[in-house]
Amino acid sequence: MTETITISNEPYWWVAAPPSREPAPPLPAKSDVLIIGAGYAGLSAAIVLARAGRSVTVVDKLAPGEGASTRNGGITSGNLRLSHTAMAKRFGADRADAIVGEAKLAREDLYDFIADEGIDCDFRLVGRFAGALSGKQYDAMAREVDHLRDKLGIEAYSVPRSEQTRHVGSDFYQGGNVRMDVGGLHPGKLHSALLRLARSSGALVFGNTCVLGVVRVGQGYDVKTEAGTIRAREVISATNGYTDGSDAWLQRRIVPVRSRIIVTEPLAPSVMNRILPTGMMISDKRKLTYYYRPTPDGTRLLFGGRDGTFAGDPTWPTTHLQAEMINIFPELAGTRLDHSWFGYVAMNRDMMPRVFARGGVHYATGCCGSGVVWLRWAGIKVARKILKLEQTSALDFDPPKSIPFFRGKAWFMPAVFAAMKLQDGLTKR
Numbered sequence: 021m022t023e024t025i026t027i028s029n030e031p032y033w034w035v036a037a038p039p040s041r042e043p044a045p046p047l048p049a050k051s052d053v054l055i056i057g058a059g060y061a062g063l064s065a066a067i068v069l070a071r072a073g074r075s076v077t078v079v080d081k082l083a084p085g086e087g088a089s090t091r092n093g094g095i096t097s098g099n100l101r102l103s104h105t106a107m108a109k110r111f112g113a114d115r116a117d118a119i120v121g122e123a124k125l126a127r128e129d130l131y132d133f134i135a136d137e138g139i140d141c142d143f144r145l146v147g148r149f150a151g152a153l154s155g156k157q158y159d160a161m162a163r164e165v166d167h168l169r170d171k172l173g174i175e176a177y178s179v180p181r182s183e184q185t186r187h188v189g190s191d192f193y194q195g196g197n198v199r200m201d202v203g204g205l206h207p208g209k210l211h212s213a214l215l216r217l218a219r220s221s222g223a224l225v226f227g228n229t230c231v232l233g234v235v236r237v238g239q240g241y242d243v244k245t246e247a248g249t250i251r252a253r254e255v256i257s258a259t260n261g262y263t264d265g266s267d268a269w270l271q272r273r274i275v276p277v278r279s280r281i282i283v284t285e286p287l288a289p290s291v292m293n294r295i296l297p298t299g300m301m302i303s304d305k306r307k308l309t310y311y312y313r314p315t316p317d318g319t320r321l322l323f324g325g326r327d328g329t330f331a332g333d334p335t336w337p338t339t340h341l342q343a344e345m346i347n348i349f350p351e352l353a354g355t356r357l358d359h360s361w362f363g364y365v366a367m368n369r370d371m372m373p374r375v376f377a378r379g380g381v382h383y384a385t386g387c388c389g390s391g392v393v394w395l396r397w398a399g400i401k402v403a404r405k406i407l408k409l410e411q412t413s414a415l416d417f418d419p420p421k422s423i424p425f426f427r428g429k430a431w432f433m434p435a436v437f438a439a440m441k442l443q444d445g446l447t448k449r
């Protein structure tokens with residue numbers, strides 16, 4: 021009899037840390053602060069505000085954490101889509117320095133928080149290897165290393181092609197670089213800890229409670245939800261890639277892009293040691309970036325990238341990712357996959373994560389694919405602004421610009437995906 025193998029389309033992380041689905045008690049009639057979205061951003065804001073004595077209510081239309089915050093790769097990259105040079109051109113050199121400086125602070129703040137709160141989320145500061153696709157990319161990445169080391173004091177070094185198998189068992193790259201300030205964690209366990217801390221600090225967190233709209237009333241807001249209306253003095257929107265029509269204004273500015281991850285069956289220790297000898301996080305410099313890492317127990321490969329669809333076909337994106345994985349590690353050709361799932365990341369026109377306010381509502385949004393560090397930080401920044409503990413952040417930007425002919429469904433993604441793939445294919449090796 022042949023064994024039927026089915027790939028789970030639930031995140032691997034939910035095995036050890038399933039989203040909490042307990043029934044919600046009735047909503048309070050009022051709250052000092054109402055937060056929409058119970059991911060890293062919403063819960064981090066809730067912890068700061070509740071610990072400062074504010075009454076805080078967090079509502080999520082899904083189970084808390086069922087959005088991107090329990091679906092991601094767990095790489096603490098604090099990555100920015102734009103290079104320092106590109107940011108300097110667009111926002112000025114000082115602002116670019118401030119943004120990368122804040123990325124460093126945000127990363128360190130996460131690591132301190134995990135240690136100080138005793139959070140068990142399998143965090144290891146193992147470093148990240150980024151692979152170059154061409155000699156030209158390798159040279160540019162070497163300049164990046166100089167900047168990281170000399171300007172920011174981050175331990176970083178170039179790895180020539182002849183030495184890359186020390187970090188990744190593949191000859192796919194033309195060398196790369198390593199930065200030691202990036203690590204890996206279990207995103208589901210991190211989210212569970214944030215939820216626990218938010219609740220133990222006094223915040224009320226409700227799942228299955230969709231916000232339908234927010235209306236300004238005097239000095240505050242009426243937040244209409246499926247379970248009733250809450251009067252709040254302040255509102256934080258932390259919906260990121262899961263933004264819906266209840267905020268049609270934001271929806272025209274944030275493109276939800278599907279991002280997918282596959283996880284292999286357990287691999288032999290000898291294979292894991294060969295493909296990922298140091299257990300580092302790995303990414304590359306393609307426009308369609310792929311990233312991978314060992315699962316925290318070191319037994320499986322977790323491999324992620326953009327999904328390339330905006331709806332429908334669940335099999336093609338999985339097969340596509342698997343083919344990319346085999347392209348890098350041909351020895352994984354016969355390997356079974358146990359999980360394949362997707363989530364939404366939030367892209368915007370200038371590809372910057374940000375905090376801003378509009379009509380008095382505070383927004384923390386625009387992760388652009390990298391939010392374990394950034395969106396937690398953005399949530400904290402918004403909370404500290406409400407508490408008037410600080411006024412400014414390098415993430416203070418105007419609201420993102422709207423996108424022509426776009427109302428929330430990223431119909432153009434397959435074409436963008438194909439164009440990026442073509443550009444990557446043309447990168448001179």
Ligand SMILES: Cc1cc2nc3c(=O)[nH]c(=O)nc-3n(C[C@H](O)[C@H](O)[C@H](O)COP(=O)(O)OP(=O)(O)OC[C@H]3O[C@@H](n4cnc5c(N)ncnc54)[C@H](O)[C@@H]3O)c2cc1C
Nearest residue numbers: 057059060061081087088089092093095231363387391392
């Ligand atoms: C597959 C994948 C891999 C990723 N890998 C990495 C990685 O390795 N490293 C990294 O740094 N980042 C990664 N990210 C990005 C990271 O997960 C996100 O940036 C981060 O989780 C965003 O947190 P958040 O709190 O802003 O949003 P989310 O966690 O997405 O939470 C938003 C919440 O808002 C809720 N919501 C939306 N509308 C409403 C409404 N009307 N009413 C009530 N609730 C509402 C949603 O239900 C959702 O739960 C990845 C993302 C994905 C999808």
